[in-house]
Amino acid sequence: MEMHKAKRVAIIIEAPMERRLTEALKAADVTGFSILPVRGGSGRSGDWSSEGQVGRAGGMLQVICIIRPERLDAMLEGVFAVVERHIGVVTVSDCEVLRAERF
């Protein structure tokens, strides 16, 4: 079966920034992405957990999108403007997809 090369971008960011990030993705013509809750973890400021957060302020989420390699730079530019000052992690990895026309 033929596989096509793509880039998988995973962004962990503070929950209150969700709308700003998804709008930046859409502005960069990224129309396909998934948003996942993050249950907890550990970082520079120590352990944290989503358990018992009363508002969105203390929560985090992960946005995952898969795009064609040639569109990566434009997308990251838009994303960086949103995440620059905030807690979070942006990772880019290689992946392969079956149906290239979808990305």
Added chain:
Amino acid sequence: MRGFIRDGEPLKERRVLHSSMDCTKRSVTLSEILDLAASNLVSPLILSFVLGAFAALVRSDLTFPEAAAKAMSIYLLFAIGFKGGVSVAGHGVDGALGISLVAGLLLSALLPFVAFGLLKLLTRLDRLNAAAVAGHYGSISIVTFVAGTSILETQGIASEGFMVAVAAAMEAPAILSALWLISAGGKGRMDGHLWREILLNGSIVLLVGAFAIGMITGEEGLAEISSFIVSPFKGVLCLFLLDMGLVAGRSIRDSRGALTAGVFVFGVVMPFVGAAIGVMAGLLIELSLGGVFLLMVLSASASYIAVPAAMRVAVPEADAGIYLTLSLGVTFPLNLAIGLPVYLAVAKALVGG
């Protein structure tokens, strides 16, 4: 101190009367504070909160599903908003509503400046963190407000129904004041998204919307749904406070090193400073005993939902560990257990009743 000096009495006698009555009043107030505090501490509401805090501190696996906690908060906001609207429909809209709203807006906008000054006095927080914390203390905790209305109900004290609208009005201005305090230090940050998120956040929309529905449908509307929003109210509030106890307990448990002694003292002192300013405002605009008390509660409470979310967006450099721990782990439990009875006793002493 109204009504203490009778006209026509010689000045000397008046002075004696004044001072002796002041003494009586002081002792009544103190015993009343103790009585109220004692009965408040053994109420189902506080004991539920204590249970939650205890469970969190001993690391029990007791948890509330996030959706259940959210549903309870929606229920409480709807019920309190609706009942406030019905009360206003019964008494009619008058100038007091407008004046109280303006007072609420001003309190919310100005309290952060007082808090900021106090923080500068008591702590070594930098301008950014001090302003972020200050913003929380101008805004309000609706759960503390709901607990306050519950105490009034228990004691059979009436209050202005529109205080719910005042609560909604006090959510947002403090955020603008905090951002102003920060921008005065050289960094500006406010965008259209944030405006919308602040002014149309879910709890404001629900509270004001339910208030409007209550006003429009009045007593008849309340009669239709009272079995849902009146009778179970305190039971739901107990469960919600159990969850808040868990949240506050976890916040205290995980706060290792987040708060310095000065910051902790601020979290204890500021509610009483806020309440003192609130009582002056309440007396100035001539609210009833219940109204003055609720304005004190609103001025004393600190936000832990709307303001933290706004601060994470606008001031990500500020340490959320400080402002969330302070408002959730220090000020909220303090207000609930000690603040509310003290504010009510003070309001009773100053307004009478």
